[in-house]
Amino acid sequence: STPANRQTLPLRGGPREQAEYLAFFRADSIVRDCETIRPRLTGGAPWTVLGQSFGGFCTVHYLSSAPEGLSAALVTGGLPSLDGHADDVYRAAYPRIERKVAAHYARYPQDVERARRIAEHLFQHEPVLSSGYRLTVEAFQSLGILLGGSEGSHRLHYLLEDAFVRTPQGPALSDAFQEEVQGLLSYAGHPLYALVHEVIYAQDDRPTAWSAERVRAEFPQFDAAKTLANDGPLLFTGESVHPWMFETDPALRPLRETAEELAARTDWAPLYDTARLAANEVPVAAAVYHD
Template identity: 55%
Template structure:
């Protein structure tokens, strides 16, 4: 496969040291998640940035064990940090951190509408994207571990990164010393429909909680929704802001402190103009960053496939929505939505429009490979600890505990102190707790 690994720029600033790593990996691994080379010969690049603390000398840092961080997503690149804080500050005392740009993201071989055109028609593009799920990400990671000459390493998985960690435990547990998961215990079986039924219930409860804190915002959200039905409003990019796209600002509801920032967004909504009441440019510009998938198209295209294990999703969230009419734009008091992806995304978001046919093919795909080996998980010997957030609107608490019970030795830490982004709220404390659990000293 030629040169598999190269390092480029190295930098040192504000107490941290970085090294840029580029790895050449097969597009299709011989056995997904086993790190074997593909017979097809086609390769892609996976980028990772190494972070270490300058408290360690260069020589001593090179002797530290690796901690692989698996980011949320799908479609999320590794964090770009300018100082060691939160969980990274805690981890850097004992580890070199490898921040992976999962395939298709960041500086790895990109997946964007223009780059996908190189693959051919929609069917060829969809086939290509089937190799960008957790099984392929894990196979990349295991190949990278071997290229680096690492002993079994430690893994920290946030959200979708936790899903990937469960796949790692299923297919390549020999590469793992220990696993820590935050807000990312995926259901091991069942159709995506049950995921979205749970999600809609959690998001509805979070809406109710939010509006109990900010009752004035209940009327304001409805007012914005009705306004958008009667008065076309356009984002700076030229696309129309519809009611259903506005409802996507409910992404704020998944946060600890971010939830309160929703109030500050909404208070900017209206201004008086010569033609009457309109949405302010300040508001529209903030909303644009929340409703566009231009920066991470993989999130929308692959979102439901992360649950696929043999059966088609058939736009699960869109179908399940019929059971929750309070989320529909025409509801008397429409609720704000969460992470759900709907087929109209690919009509209303110009960044996704070129991928409409690709998304339809992936939603109809009937032969997704299994992402988990429940038999192997039931006899797992790798230490695993997971933070399970009781009120998480993205990864359901009940489904998470179902998974925890199916993985031998997995220690769940159930808490009401955090929401899905808890690692950003008190990453240092969460990391220390999970690290203590997998090392046997809670």
């Protein structure tokens, strides 16, 4: 589909009009698109869908709204909560993230001091990367998204291992470290992910209101400043989107007001029909990744 980014979205109008447009990138609109396309491709016959990650959310909505279009449904790593708010998701996620970080440090205990040293450096200097990305401590912590993949702990370890180089002015973050971090953190290639990451959970009249950021405050162990004031390990975070990303990332900065509009929106349609799902006769299989 047409890219939705800082360059193209102004064609839709201001932040409010952009948010209205982006509200059509949720499961309900995607399934309506599928049901428009399906009869033209299959002659009216149902088809099998494979839903990966957010595709699983779309698949469950499909089973709720148009099961007659499905011959079977396959879901990998993406079963949604039917009636939970995004807050519920993150309240479950942060303790799990903490366990993943603990497992990483158990594997690579030398990374405890390395992560603290990098965080202390960022508090003092807050470098601006070559793309204009501001590397804050919170941004550095978000590299914990790597821990969600099978090889992510090793990749994070090697990234931390080579973070610093010696220069005539003293230790500095290496160009190689900064370049890799920039590639991992920038949303230039996928800004839509950041814009609608939380609203895929939204239903009824409850705004998402920057759910991951609000819920993070309930887990003070993730506060880097408090951690560095003591001697505990720095906790990384996981797969979540925060308002500060729309300040640090030049690809997202022009879309901050649009993101605020989406976070404040309260007129979301319900996504899942529990009665219809309970009566479902479409064969469904779901798999989740190890750990």
